[in-house]
Amino acid sequence: MPEPLPAELARRIEVLEEEPQGPDFDPVSWMWLALLGLVLPVGVLVLGWFL
Amino acid sequence: MSLAEGGLADRSAWPLLPAERTWGRWRLAIALATAAAATWCYLIGEYVGYYLNFFQGAAALTGGCMIGMLLVFLAAGPICGRFGIDSVAATKPQFGSSGWVIPSLMQIISIIGWNSLLLIFFAKSATQLLRVLGLMPAAMSGREIVPAATLLACSLIYFSLL
Numbered sequence: 001m002p003e004p005l006p007a008e009l010a011r012r013i014e015v016l017e018e019e020p021q022g023p024d025f026d027p028v029s030w031m032w033l034a035l036l037g038l039v040l041p042v043g044v045l046v047l048g049w050f051l
Numbered sequence: 052m053s054l055a056e057g058g059l060a061d062r063s064a065w066p067l068l069p070a071e072r073t074w075g076r077w078r079l080a081i082a083l084a085t086a087a088a089a090t091w092c093y094l095i096g097e098y099v100g101y102y103l104n105f106f107q108g109a110a111a112l113t114g115g116c117m118i119g120m121l122l123v124f125l126a127a128g129p130i131c132g133r134f135g136i137d138s139v140a141a142t143k144p145q146f147g148s149s150g151w152v153i154p155s156l157m158q159i160i161s162i163i164g165w166n167s168l169l170l171i172f173f174a175k176s177a178t179q180l181l182r183v184l185g186l187m188p189a190a191m192s193g194r195e196i197v198p199a200a201t202l203l204a205c206s207l208i209y210f211s212l213l
Binding site: 037 | 065066068069104106107109110111113114115116117118120121124129132133134135
């Protein structure tokens, strides 16, 4: 049987899960992530391929 | 929340509440920029030059690094940012409460390997510098200077961390 979580740890997890995700998890942030992590580098690689 | 509880959470790798976190966007940006400008950039850039011309190499390095950063960020960034934990603690959902030792060991091994490489670079650079400046003792060669410079670098790091 798994040991129960320490009370302070359980309290911290509960507080963090109840909080809103914050400004770094909004749609604009995910859009920037996709732009900088996928769209732009793939474009750069395609550009480099034809240079 | 008392300071004692915050300190306990920090030492035990428990999630840090937003008020307890000492990092922010700028601190993270500076730390990451420092890592990005590390020696590995020069090494990889040198090897890319053997296979690609300047424009192709610049495109491959830029695009490849950005895609690589996306993969690394997706693996650790969201959970670490949301719950205020370090990247090794973030592996517990996948590896379990005992298996997290595996990624932790992998991280330690990679750090030891990379820093050993940096120490070798430092020692060889010091040897070359002594040679260029004409300060290399006549009775000594790189075989003696490299281990001595490595030992000196290790000692400096050790005592600066005490």
